[in-house]
Amino acid sequence: MTSIRAAVLRSAGAPTAIERLELAAPRAGEVRVRILASGVCHSDLHVRDGDWPRPMPIAMGHEGAGVVDAIGPGVRTLSIGQPVALSWLVPCGVCRSCRADRVWACPDSPSFRHRMPDGASVLAGSDGVSVLSYCGIATMAEATVVPEAAAIALPDGVDPAVAALIGCCVTTGVGAVLKTAAMPRGASVAVIGLGGVGLSCVMGAALAGASRIVALDRLSAKLEAARAVGATDGLIAGDDHAATVEALRELTDGGPDFVFEAIGRVDTVELAIESLPLGGTAVLVGMTPFEARASFGVYPLVDGSRRILGSNYGFADPATDFPRYAALHLAGQLPADRLIDRRIGLDDLEGAFDRLRSGEGLRQVVVFDQAPPPGP
Numbered sequence: 001m002t003s004i005r006a007a008v009l010r011s012a013g014a015p016t017a018i019e020r021l022e023l024a025a026p027r028a029g030e031v032r033v034r035i036l037a038s039g040v041c042h043s044d045l046h047v048r049d050g051d052w053p054r055p056m057p058i059a060m061g062h063e064g065a066g067v068v069d070a071i072g073p074g075v076r077t078l079s080i081g082q083p084v085a086l087s088w089l090v091p092c093g094v095c096r097s098c099r100a101d102r103v104w105a106c107p108d109s110p111s112f113r114h115r116m117p118d119g120a121s122v123l124a125g126s127d128g129v130s131v132l133s134y135c136g137i138a139t140m141a142e143a144t145v146v147p148e149a150a151a152i153a154l155p156d157g158v159d160p161a162v163a164a165l166i167g168c169c170v171t172t173g174v175g176a177v178l179k180t181a182a183m184p185r186g187a188s189v190a191v192i193g194l195g196g197v198g199l200s201c202v203m204g205a206a207l208a209g210a211s212r213i214v215a216l217d218r219l220s221a222k223l224e225a226a227r228a229v230g231a232t233d234g235l236i237a238g239d240d241h242a243a244t245v246e247a248l249r250e251l252t253d254g255g256p257d258f259v260f261e262a263i264g265r266v267d268t269v270e271l272a273i274e275s276l277p278l279g280g281t282a283v284l285v286g287m288t289p290f291e292a293r294a295s296f297g298v299y300p301l302v303d304g305s306r307r308i309l310g311s312n313y314g315f316a317d318p319a320t321d322f323p324r325y326a327a328l329h330l331a332g333q334l335p336a337d338r339l340i341d342r343r344i345g346l347d348d349l350e351g352a353f354d355r356l357r358s359g360e361g362l363r364q365v366v367v368f369d370q371a372p373p374p375g376p
């Protein structure tokens with residue numbers, strides 16, 4: 001057992017609390033990771049605010065990175081001291097999606113039960129009662145115990161804050177462009193919503209050789225951030241969607257070949273589909289509350305051979321895609337460091353959620369002391 005501090009949600013809609021928890025030692029096939037950085041993703045806010053029902057109590061965080069500091073029996077791919085980014089999806093390996101090599105579409109991942117694959121939970125409160133680990137990795141904590149398959153080895157030299165972002169927003173956004181859309185060079189692109197996920201779509205589009213990248217947000221500061229990672233144009237998306245569609249068509253010779261929706265709002269999903277030219281593709285990356293439904297004109301979609309694609313986790317196979325994105329970052333081709341504008345302590349997590357709710361700032365990253373947590 002190790003005593004650690006972690007952000008725990010005990011009731012949806014109520015603040016998270018920084019609690020001291022007991023973390024079990026890694027068992028067979030598990031590793032303990034000392035967390036160095038954990039990004040604050042809007043998906044954490046969806047959980048915190050109760051948009052998506054989740055079992056509780058639960059230790060938060062799914063966008064994290066650190067260093068392996070203990071290994072259980074039988075672990076072969078990792079050793080102590082290895083820098084890793086954590087994957088929020090460990091494929092079950094046997095379902096129809098996994099058998100078809102579409103691990104990002106696995107519906108039966110143990111990660112979604114917020115436990116280890118055998119159903120065990122590795123955290124407990126001071127009362128001895130189990131606390132779940134969000135997506136099986138609980139990264140907003142000084143340390144975590146995860147299945148070996150969730151800890152993906154990265155090359156040396158990646159800033160832990162960037163490594164954390166590779167764990168969710170970078171992989172989600174870059175993968176939506178490179179893998180889900182498989183976007184050809186020279187295509188025109190629009191990205192609606194410029195948080196960590198949308199800015200990663202912009203980076204991915206620049207890497208893929210888009211001819212034009214129009215970045216849209218309701219806040220002008222976000223347009224500047226998008227230009228810094230490769231956008232060619234910025235557009236404020238106000239409440240008048242007809243005007244936005246018109247402006248987007250003017251900038252892209254009749255509409256963008258690919259539109260990425262990276263907010264998760266019904267009205268901007270509809271805006272994305274509405275703005276498509278003949279043969280255009282809308283890639284939906286933002287996540288709505290569970291029950292949300294959107295509508296679109298069926299005739300123009302079919303008649304114009306338009307497409308709508310859903311993209312979970314950027315169609316990632318984390319074991320191969322995380323190191324690839326890390327290498328591209330180290331080679332200067334994915335400037336993921338520019339997504340980060342604030343490094344905070346764990347005690348400021350609720351403040352970070354407030355800023356994220358208001359749209360203020362770019363990606364916020366909780367950083368942890370480099371020293372190991374207390375305890376044996």
Ligand SMILES: NC(=O)c1ccc[n+]([C@@H]2O[C@H](COP(=O)([O-])OP(=O)(O)OC[C@H]3O[C@@H](n4cnc5c(N)ncnc54)[C@H](O)[C@@H]3O)[C@@H](O)[C@H]2O)c1
Pocket residue numbers: 040041042043046168169172192193194195196197198216217218219222237262263264265268284285286287288311312313314356359
């Ligand atoms: N598909 C996946 O696998 C996956 C993975 C991670 C996150 N997500 C989802 O992606 C979405 C974005 O996550 P994020 O962390 O980048 O969020 P974020 O809150 O940092 O970014 C959202 C951006 O949208 C802008 N915005 C909000 N309302 C707007 C409007 N009406 N018009 C224009 N712009 C508007 C905000 O100003 C902000 O810049 C969330 O729904 C999150 O849950 C999906």
Ligand SMILES: [Zn+2]
Pocket residue numbers: 041042043044062063168169
């Ligand atoms: Zn996320």
Ligand SMILES: [Zn+2]
Pocket residue numbers: 091092093094095096097098106107108109
């Ligand atoms: Zn599966």
